[in-house]
Amino acid sequence: MGNFDIRFYRSIFLRRLPFFLAILLSVSGLGFFVASILPPTYRADAKIIVESPQISAGLARPTVPVEIVKQMQLVQLQMMTRPNLLALADRFGLYKDRSEASENDIVDDMRSRMSVDPIRLDAPRGSEAATAFVVSFKAKDPVLAADVVNEFVKLIIQKNADIRSGQASETLRFFQQETERLASRLSQLESEISDFKNRNKDALPESLSFRRTQQLNLQERLMQLSREESSLRDGRSRLMRVLAGTDTSPNAAAMTPAEQTLAQLRRVLTEQRTVLADQSPGIVNLKTQIAALEKAVQAERSDKAGAGDGKSGLSDLDMQLADIDQRLQLIAREKDAIDEKLANLAQTIAATPGNEATLNALERQYQNVQSQYNVASGRLADASTGERIEMRSKGERLSILELASPPQRPIGPKRFAIAAGSAVAGLVLAFGFVVLMEFLNKSIRRPIELIEALQIEPLATIPYIPAAGETRSTKLALIPTALRRNIGM
Known part of the structure; x- marks a missing residue:
């Protein structure tokens, strides 16, 4: 604490106070202005549930994998592709006021505003919990957000049904070809065995x-x-x-x-x-x-x-x-x-x-x-049954639990957080500016600085004592003109 002089540092802070206040008020005012002019953001949510198969797996085994989470991830990846997102944005005119936006920017922005997340549901002990997903979309217009998310949910349901039907049909087609190939091979072997026995009957x-x-x-x-x-x-x-x-x-x-x-x-x-x-x-x-x-x-x-x-x-x-x-x-x-x-x-x-x-x-x-x-x-029979189950939508499938409605309250922007952040940023910048100015100032202002600079011990030090008018004019010169006008000086 030998070199720490609180009165000296207080005087320095008071001397730099106009700069400190100017930076703090400027940054805070800019933050308050931005927080006030940012448009509101609305998020619409729709819910999808996984329905259990209407026909027991013990009676008819499905030919489509039952890993519904993986299926949902696959559908999400397919729906988040570039052509689908561009088609959805063009259908609702989401970027008609941003004609300069490139397709890459549109796709990236759509992916950031769209989300599909699983919902954790509680289930009684010993029973399996239902599986559900929430699909969300953010927009400046609440009605537009609801319309986009509802359309996206319908596309997900249709895509999942198409995938399941396609998998079932492809499985049936594969086993049909396999049974035909094996039947032809059996006929060929029967002919070979018969010919061999006839040639070597004795x-x-x-x-x-x-x-x-x-x-x-x-x-x-x-x-x-x-x-x-x-x-x-x-x-x-x-x-x-x-x-x-x-x-x-x-x-x-x-x-x-x-x-x-x-x-x-x-x-x-x-x-x-x-x-x-x-x-x-x-x-x-x-x-x-x-x-x-x-x-x-x-x-x-x-x-x-x-x-x-x-x-x-x-x-x-x-x-x-x-x-x-x-x-x-x-x-x-x-x-x-x-x-x-x-x-x-x-x-x-x-x-x-x-x-x-x-x-x-x-x-x-x-x-x-x-x-x-x-x-x-046997597998062909199972595949045929599974294909009919999928075509009639009797197997496990996705269905809409709740369509999105226009939200009443925006989820953003967080104006208070922006204002508070700008105030904190103003404080940090103002304090940093004061510290930087003092760090760059190499003038001697205290007796101890004089002793350290000259490496001598003077008998006495006399500080500079300005006149009354000189002190006031010097202080006023340090205050910016605009700030003096605001406070009436």
Whole structure:
């Protein structure tokens, strides 16, 4: 507090008081004038509520997302686009008195005057609160503000309905195309599977067990024919020796080829019974052949008994040889046919695993596409129901809760705040001007300033004492002329 002289600073303030008052009154007066001439601003509010769907979601699922806040934000963004705002401003002539305003300025001003805000509604515990929005617009004319906000609300409702209907129709169209695509793919796979089965009908996996059984039967038959052929060839050899007079067997000429074949089949049957069961196809086949040969042998013996002695023994042997040769030819042809069948069976059995893999791949594709088709068909039904719900406005939708009416009181400008702010600004500017003037003034006005400037300690300091007239004229010179006229000086 050594250098702080309150009397000195008070004298400085009194000396600068005219400037202080001039700045304070000028700024405050300007603020009061601006606050008084600013036009009033009115805000009109309209309310939109989200209505619950009229059909329960458990009975018919909607195909439009139910995130209504996001939907509202999307609608707001679309409605706040440049073309929509310019069209709305042109419809109501909002800027007809500002022809110099550019489109960018109009769009920015419209966005600043328009607002869409959610309303928080209280709901009982355990229940879901309703969702609502308030749409506001500011204008100098209360009727114009109400008309603009009502038109904007109607556009929002219509835009939301168009968006929901469009989404439902687009969803239905998508699933219609998807089901048609999957149905075409199913038809294509069915055709491929049918063509593959027709091309490989003898080598399909479902007939593999039958073909293997058939292969075993043919192999057994081939063995039987081989044994029969061997027996016939032995009999033929004996007959040939008899004809040549070299066979000394007492019974060689007595047995006919049928009897020799019958004896050979009986030996084969005895051998096969040690290996196979009586119900096996091979045993049953042997029994059938033996029974047939037994009847044939009996018939031959009857024919020989009634035939008499007209035929010689040599002709009987020739007939037996002819029968044996004929039988051998039949056996050879049958063996060739069996070999061909066995070759075909072996080829088809070898091709079956590859065909099975290809067929399984086609059937897996068919099953996958079929499951996709079933899912798409179910969703197509849901999409069709959802589209009808949206077209009839039975789903969740926006509706007008309250239209805007012309406001009775303006919301601005805040004249008192403007006036108070201008007064505070005047005080700050005036005080700052006084401080700045004193900061720039480097003259010596106190003894301590003289001591600090000269770095000496004077014996005494005598202040300047002006005359009475000089003091008054000096003070009057400091007061501006206009201010002196106002106060009558």
